[in-house]
Amino acid sequence: MQQKVIEIIAEIKEEPSLVQTLNGGSDLMLDAGLDSLQIINFILRIEDEFDVEVDFETFDLEHLKSVDRFIDYVMGLAVR
Numbered sequence: 001m002q003q004k005v006i007e008i009i010a011e012i013k014e015e016p017s018l019v020q021t022l023n024g025g026s027d028l029m030l031d032a033g034l035d036s037l038q039i040i041n042f043i044l045r046i047e048d049e050f051d052v053e054v055d056f057e058t059f060d061l062e063h064l065k066s067v068d069r070f071i072d073y074v075m076g077l078a079v080r
Contacts, residue, residue: 001050001071008045009067012038024068029061039064052077 002024009032010018018032028034034042043054052074063073 001075002067004049005046005067005071005074008042008049009034012042012045022067024071025066027066028064028070034064046074050074050078 006019006022006026009022009028010016013033022032026032028039028042043056043059047053054077063070
């Protein structure tokens with residue numbers, strides 16, 4: 001799942017090199033450089049890819065502090 005999330009980030013940023021440079025501890029805004037519109041596109045892609053629904057009313061930017069933290073959040077959605 002981690003690799004797929006990183007691949008989606010690289011696609012949205014249109015920077016294939018991010019696949020080699022990002023890891024589980026990478027911050028999605030600082031290290032990956034996702035801006036607000038890209039974050040929305042990223043979350044929409046994640047919803048489609050992993051068949052989950054993110055509630056933007058309760059979504060916390062803390063979930064974007066690392067790839068692994070975001071994955072934990074998404075996995076929590078899948079359980080519901």
